[in-house]
Structures are given as C-alpha cells and as structure tokens.
Amino acid sequence: MGGYTAQEIYSIVVMQSFSGVSLLCIYVLMGLGLYIIFGQMGVINMAHAEFLVLGSYTMCLFSKFITESVPALENIYVFLAIPLSFGIAFGVGYLVEWFLISRLYKRPLDTLLATWGLSLIMQQCFRTFIGAREMSADLPEWLLGSWSVNDSIDIPISGLILLVLTIFLTGGLVLYTTKTRMGLRMRATTQNRQMTGALGINTKMTDRVSFGIACGISGIAGAFFTTMASTSPSAGTNYIVDSFLVLVVGGLGSLFGLFISGAFLALLSSILEFFMTGSIAKVWLYLVIFVVLMKFTKGLFSDKVRS
C-alpha cells in the first residue's frame, strides 16, 4: 500500500491509532451526553456541540485567569477546570431543560428546530461576549509532552489523560445509571414519564438533572478539546454529526456500544485520513456506517426485549 513496508505500515497504524485516541475520547464524551439526551430522553439536541464549546471557553478563560492572577496553580489548574467546565455546562443545561426542552417532549421536530435555534443563539452569545476569534488555553508544559514507547512510537500525554478521563466517566455513568437511585429514576423517566410519576418520582426534576449532567459531560469534553485544538464559537459543529453517528452506530441504549462504535469510527477515520484526503476518507467512513446501519438497523448493541 503506497510503497510502505509491513513494518512501516504497522508503525503508521499504531501511531495513527494513538492520534485517533483523542478524537475517540471527544466522540465518546460527546456521545455520553447524547446517550442521555437522545438515547434515553429522546431529545435531538442540536445545541449539544455548543455545550462542548462552553466547556472549551471555560477552560480557556480559566487558564487566562490562573496565568494572570494565581500563577502558582498553573501546573494543576486543568484539574480544577474540569469540574468548573462540568458545573457551568450543567447549570446552563439545567436551565435550558427547565425553560425550553421540558415544553417540547414528544415533539421531536419542534425540539429539533428549537435546539437548532438555541445553538445559533449560543454561538452568537460566544461571539458577542467572548469574541469571534479563535482562542486557546495556556496549557501546562507537562500536558504538552509525550511518552516515548520506542524510537518510532510517541504517545501524547494529553491523549493518555483524556483516555483515562473518558474511561473513568464512562464507567462512572454506567454505575450512575445502574446503581444509583438518580440513575434508575432517569432510566425510568425516559422509558415512561407518566408511569414513573405514578411511582412517586418527581419526573420534572429528574429531567432537569439528567439534561444538566449530559451537558456537563459535554462541557468536560470541551475542556479537553482545548488540548487538541483552539476553540471558536462554531468549533463544536464539526463534531456534532459524528457524535450522533457514533451513538446511532453503537445502539441508542448502549453505553458499551457507544464506546466500541466511538473507538471503531475514530480509529478508522484517523487511519483513513493518513492514506487519503480528508474528504475522501470521510466518504469511506460514511460508506462503512451506511453498510453497518443497513445490516444492524438499531445499531450494533441495541437492547432487545419482547415488549
């Protein structure tokens, strides 16, 4: 293939796989939020990517604040920025659910339109209040380094941390949805809102918290997005379609499917982009997705129940 030796192809695949890890993590983190909002709550949130951007801006602005005002924390501020990004995105998401989404359940087309409008409003707010120019976070030195496995393979530290964080959050979400009362409430509410209320559960509050958590996770994805690229008001739009695809290919109700599908698509995308132009690689990627969805119409790992 292209005059490469087998050894070179092996190194390329390994290196491209590692470079795809960060992309995988962003897909999965975005997908985790969509898993709750789209997969569980049935809401098509076109503004989900803007919560990623909100998280990115939180990271950038917080890094500037730390650099200028508390330089002693420069090396560790990233660990403070993650919960901060989560908290701000959670708060905004909570309010969005309360004032907008809660009025639109069971009206998917209206939700699509309303959240698309919200996406435009949020993008304009970013332009007006933060600025239209691209912005980057001042990342600590250690986060920019890499770990040399051997002469030909270097793993970026930021990618490793992002991978650990993604595994941690995915595991956390699995435990949250299956082992906690709030997680059970969320799953029950999304399956049958009326019946869940008739079991003594405040479904409105459950919806708000669930939506907030999903947006918060997207905020965390955004915070780490700044380790890969600079951010801008419309930076999230590049990821929203792919994130939806990851979720749909994995199967709407399956976190395991989300992770596998995210890994598969991110690594395939990363490897294809090495051998061909970005747009042709995208065509091949979508072709693969098309074939998978033709064969598995409900995704690779959808729940199968009798009724």
Added chain:
Amino acid sequence: MFCIKDLNVSYGESTVISSLDLELGEGEILAVMGRNGMGKTTLFKSIIGILSCGKGSSIKINDCELAESPSFKRVRHGLAYVPQGRMIFPNMTVKENIQIGMDTTENKKIPDYVYELFPVLDEMGKRKGGNLSGGQQQQLAIARALVTEPKVLLLDEPTEGIQPSIIKEMAQKLKLIRDQHGISIIVAEQVLSFTLSACDRFLVMEGGSIVHSSDRADVDADKIKKFLSV
C-alpha cells in the same frame, strides 16, 4: 380513610366522569366494574393524577386533599397504581423495576414479602422486564406498586390477557396483600368471577357515573352481569 367527592373529569369538551362520589374503608377491597369506555380507567388516572380533575373535585386520603397534587405527591401520601397493560419498564431488569418503586421509601433492599408473594420475580431478577410473560409482568407491576408502601392500591384490569389459573391465584394474592399489609384495594374489572372471589364491595360504572352498588352479602351477580353485557 379514602374518599372522593364530586369528581369531574373531561377530555377537552367531552365530560367522561361527572359528580362521582366514592368511599373506601380501611382494608376493604372494592370492585369498580363496567363495560369498556364507561370511565373506569379515566377514574383511576384521575385518582393517581395522570389526568387532572375538574374544579370542585376532591380526593382525600386520611383527610389530606390530593386533587390538586401532581402524581408523585399522591404516591407519597399513600396511593399506588397498577395500570391497564402493566406498563412495566421493558428495558430495566425485574429487580430494577421493583427498586424504582422503592424510591420514595427508606428501604434499600427489596422486602422479603415481595418474593414470598411472587417467587417468580426472585428467579427472574436479572431478566429484562420486557422479556417476561403477561402474567409475570402483572406480578411485577403489582410488586412495584406494593414496595411504594401504599395505603390504597389501584389495580386497573389486572386480569387482562392473563390465563384463568393465574386469575384465580391473583384473587387469592389480593386478599393476602390486604390481610398482611392492611392495604385498601380498588380493582377496575370486567371479569365478574374474579371480583366475586376477591372483593368486599361492588360498584358498576356507566357513562362516567356509578349506577349500581352492592356489598358482598347482598351482591346480585345476574344484575351486574347485565351491566357488563354489551
């Protein structure tokens, strides 16, 4: 103990229940009978709060007014509901379906009496609710309602789609639930044999009103049958 006064329920312009009064004593099992479309399910949905009641309606449990409260508050005051068609959560396991009912209680472990009443639920704890048979789903729906620790249990057509042998067993279980837990039960039904073997009092609904009432001692099965025949 449980009392409904002047209940009115409408779907838009169409009144389905008008000026309905109903009282339920402690530990009583009351049958609400009637043909399809006579307002039984609407009555239950309005009691639990899925449908809102008209102005002036009153639903009281131990003198606490619930007519304006949302569903979840009514459950916290002691109402529990097993809907027609069961409405168990199909993508959650049997155990999770029961646990979700315990959300309003302090219990962290599923009470033993649930599995004593419905042993099959223990055997199938890890199976998805949607993969159970109709009878098993009905048992699960009753168990899920029971663990909310209700004072009044509303059962909407529990025999629908259930085989006769299980219907008989279900009548015995209802009496057991009443005897062991002191729960009052209202059952909406069309199967007279089931209500005759389980209930203490019988009401018949027609056109959204109660048109016949009798105690177990003076029940006239033939008269009720006439109301139920199409």
